[in-house]
Amino acid sequence: MTVVPGTQPRSWRRRRLKQADGVSDEALLTAMAAGDGSAAAALVRRHQARVYGIAYAITDDRSAAEDIAQEAFLRVWRHAAVFDAHRARAQTWISSIARNLAIDFIRARRASPVDPHDALQRGELPSAEPSSDTRLVESDLVQRVRRVVDQLPTEQRRALLRAAFSGQTAAEVAVAEDIPLGTAKSRIRLALAKVRDTLAEEEAFDEPDA
Amino acid sequence: MSRMPDRSTCAEMADDLGALAVGALTGRDRVAVLDHVEHCATCAVELESLATGADALLSLYPEVDPATTFTERVLTRIDGESHQPPPPRRPRRIAVMVAASIAALALLGGVVAAIVASDRGSGPTTVTAVLRSRAGPDGSVVLTSHHGNWLVMTLDDAGASGSVTCRVTLSDGSARTIGQFTLRGGYGSWAVRLPTSPSTVEAVTVIGQNGTVVASAAL
Numbered sequence: 001m002t003v004v005p006g007t008q009p010r011s012w013r014r015r016r017l018k019q020a021d022g023v024s025d026e027a028l029l030t031a032m033a034a035g036d037g038s039a040a041a042a043l044v045r046r047h048q049a050r051v052y053g054i055a056y057a058i059t060d061d062r063s064a065a066e067d068i069a070q071e072a073f074l075r076v077w078r079h080a081a082v083f084d085a086h087r088a089r090a091q092t093w094i095s096s097i098a099r100n101l102a103i104d105f106i107r108a109r110r111a112s113p114v115d116p117h118d119a120l121q122r123g124e125l126p127s128a129e130p131s132s133d134t135r136l137v138e139s140d141l142v143q144r145v146r147r148v149v150d151q152l153p154t155e156q157r158r159a160l161l162r163a164a165f166s167g168q169t170a171a172e173v174a175v176a177e178d179i180p181l182g183t184a185k186s187r188i189r190l191a192l193a194k195v196r197d198t199l200a201e202e203e204a205f206d207e208p209d210a
Numbered sequence: 211m212s213r214m215p216d217r218s219t220c221a222e223m224a225d226d227l228g229a230l231a232v233g234a235l236t237g238r239d240r241v242a243v244l245d246h247v248e249h250c251a252t253c254a255v256e257l258e259s260l261a262t263g264a265d266a267l268l269s270l271y272p273e274v275d276p277a278t279t280f281t282e283r284v285l286t287r288i289d290g291e292s293h294q295p296p297p298p299r300r301p302r303r304i305a306v307m308v309a310a311s312i313a314a315l316a317l318l319g320g321v322v323a324a325i326v327a328s329d330r331g332s333g334p335t336t337v338t339a340v341l342r343s344r345a346g347p348d349g350s351v352v353l354t355s356h357h358g359n360w361l362v363m364t365l366d367d368a369g370a371s372g373s374v375t376c377r378v379t380l381s382d383g384s385a386r387t388i389g390q391f392t393l394r395g396g397y398g399s400w401a402v403r404l405p406t407s408p409s410t411v412e413a414v415t416v417i418g419q420n421g422t423v424v425a426s427a428a429l
Contacts, residue, residue: 035292037285044284053274066276073284074291075396082343088265095268100419103233104371104394142269149270163234164267170229171236182225189228189260196263 025090026083033081044073047091051098058102058167068105072098103167148198152191159187160195219246220253227253231260232267233419236373237390244375244421245387254421261420337408339427341365341416348425353408361408362401365393365416370424374398379413380406393424 023042031039051072055065075097083093149157155177162168162176174184226243229235235243247254341349341363349365363376371393379385391400404411416424 037289037292040288041281041285044281048280048284049273049275050271052276052280054268054271056274057271066280069276069280070284070287074287077288077291092265092268095271096265099268099271100233100371107372108394141266145266145269149267160232160267163229164232164264165270168234169236170234170239173234185225185229188232188234189225192228192231192260192263195266196260199263199266 025094026085029076029080029083029090032077033083040077043076047094048073050091050095054095054098055102057165058099059106064105065102068101069098072101075101099167106167144199144202145195148195151198152194156187156191156194159184160191163188164192220250223253224256227257228260231257231264231420233264233372240373240419241375241387241390244417247421248377248385257421337411337429339414339429341414341425341427343423343425351414351427353404353411353414353429355408359404359407360401361388361404361411361414362399363414363416364399365425366397370418371396372419374419374424375417376400376402377415377417378404378406378411379415381410381412 025043025046028039028043028046032043048069052065052069055068055072056062059065059068072094076094083090088096149161152160159173159177162173163170168176170185170188171181173188174181177184179187223243223246226235226239227247230240230243230247247257336352336354338350338352341351349363351361351363353359353361361376361378373390373392375387375390377385377387386405388405389400389402391398391402411429413426413428415426418424
């Protein structure tokens with residue numbers, strides 16, 4: 001399968017991705033909420049590497065990551081019936097649950113999260129190469145986001161990744177970067193706005209002419 | 211009556227919106243920004259917009275395969291919970307949570323007997339309501355004017371964790387942030403002095419870290 005420029009989905013945030021089996025995440029969530037065990041199994045298998053990866057990236061603890069990932073899927077199951085596809089993609093929703101649980105864990109444990117800059121240097125952030133045809137469209141999003149983040153000024157990238165990737169508070173970012181709190185907040189906001197604006201511009205560029 | 215947003219405050223809080231969007235604000239900073247956003251449509255739109263950027267960053271986390279038995283363990287847990295249908299369980303849980311809230315009130319001053327008595331006649335006001343999320347009843351809230359004005363709430367399985375903000379809507383239409391507390395695994399119990407009489411409170415809302423409503427109760 002080849003992605004032809006100009007044919008990407010119109011919204012990178014709310015697009016409905018269909019997987020190799022032809023069933024969207026949203027359809028699986030609906031079936032899951034109705035008690036369909038096979039839908040639950042399909043959803044877990046589809047997202048477990050991402051959910052576990054998020055938990056492991058934040059905690060650097062395989063045992064804790066397993067517990068967090070399990071809990072994340074239980075939350076997904078409990079709240080599948082109220083998932084609002086108009087507000088977020090299913091994958092974003094599921095990922096957010098895993099991220100929040102992992103951050104709660106490290107804050108409760110008072111452990112230091114993995115330094116996102118170190119992770120970047122070690123190449124532990126995901127490869128921009130798609131792992132299979134079935135993930136080609138999704139990988140296109142990953143490529144775009146990674147490229148935008150890579151192009152940020154270094155100090156802004158570090159502040160944003162500390163906050164968004166590792167779950168550090170603005171105050172913790174300020175201490176870690178040895179900068180005033182206001183500067184930390186400013187760097188986070190400027191970086192986030194650039195990510196948002198660049199992705200929106202690329203999406204507009206991809207829009208076919210009416 | 212809702213307040214008009216102060217544009218100078220908007221400028222001061224511009225950087226806070228980014229930090230809030232990625233969950234990097236805590237404590238009073240977070241409460242202050244949420245309070246402002248509630249009354250300022252411009253900042254609310256900007257926060258929502260910045261949140262789309264934060265959502266995109268989630269795609270950067272690496273995928274890592276868990277243990278081969280992971281799927282089976284998750285499905286076993288789901289299957290176990292699926293045999294405990296929520297509807298029959300909820301009312302009992304709510305009753306327990308109301309009891310927990312009243313027990314918390316007792317710790318504040320040993321006033322349970324007085325509260326119960328007051329409900330039968332004139333005197334201090336006590337109001338109890340069920341907190342509901344989109345998934346259904348998730349907790350309880352008790353407001354009382356015994357020994358001063360107090361709000362006590364208990365939340366369970368609220369679908370959120372971490373710091374949440376409690377707001378009350380008053381009979382004059384205004385809204386006030388009355389404090390923050392922490393949910394752990396969706397559970398939290400909390401008591402705080404109310405800055406107003408319980409009889410003037412028409413609704414209680416619990417707001418999550420991204421500004422979404424975790425649960426609410428109409429009184």
